[in-house]
Structures are given as structure tokens and as C-alpha cells.
Amino acid sequence: MAYTDETLRNIYYKTSGYCACCRKKLALTNYGYRGGRFAKGRWEVAHGTARASGGSDDFANLWAMCLPCNRGMGAVDANRWCRFGL
Numbered sequence: 001m002a003y004t005d006e007t008l009r010n011i012y013y014k015t016s017g018y019c020a021c022c023r024k025k026l027a028l029t030n031y032g033y034r035g036g037r038f039a040k041g042r043w044e045v046a047h048g049t050a051r052a053s054g055g056s057d058d059f060a061n062l063w064a065m066c067l068p069c070n071r072g073m074g075a076v077d078a079n080r081w082c083r084f085g086l
């Protein structure tokens with residue numbers, strides 16, 4: 001799913017620019033591949049409740065996460081997987 005820049009900014013600032021899962025600092029401009037493959041602070045949008053589990057694309061269900069977190073949880077819901085909770 002493609003997000004507008006405004007939506008991305010809102011998601012990013014929802015957790016003050018930190019990964020919603022591990023609290024690592026993210027770089028707003030390095031969303032996805034925008035800063036290049038090896039850019040620092042790369043992040044992606046994760047669903048708190050996965051779409052496969054009935055989660056929506058509503059803002060309340062979207063979280064900024066670093067790549068290791070977003071990809072590490074696989075099919076598990078972020079709500080359950082993230083050790084700090086969302």
C-alpha cells in the first residue's frame with residue numbers, strides 16, 4: 001500500500017520518530033528505500049493488527065517500525081510481538 005507523505009509523517013511522529021517496537025531512532029526521510037538500501041534509520045509502516053487478522057489501514061492501526069522489527073515478526077500481529085507493546 002502506498003501512503004501519502006503526510007500520512008507517513010503522521011505515522012512517524014506518532015512514536016516521536018522511534019520504532020514503535022524496539023524504540024530505535026528512525027529517520028523520517030529514509031522510509032522504505034528512499035534513502036538507499038543502506039541508509040541509517042530506514043523504516044516501514046507496520047499494522048498493529050495484521051491485515052490477515054482483520055486489521056485495517058486506519059491510522060490508529062499503523063505504526064512506524066525499523067526493518068528488523070517489521071520483518072522479524074512475520075505473520076504475527078505486532079500488537080502481540082512487540083515486547084514494549086504498541
Ligand SMILES: [Zn+2]
Pocket residue numbers: 019020021022023024065066067068069070
Ligand atoms: Zn524496531
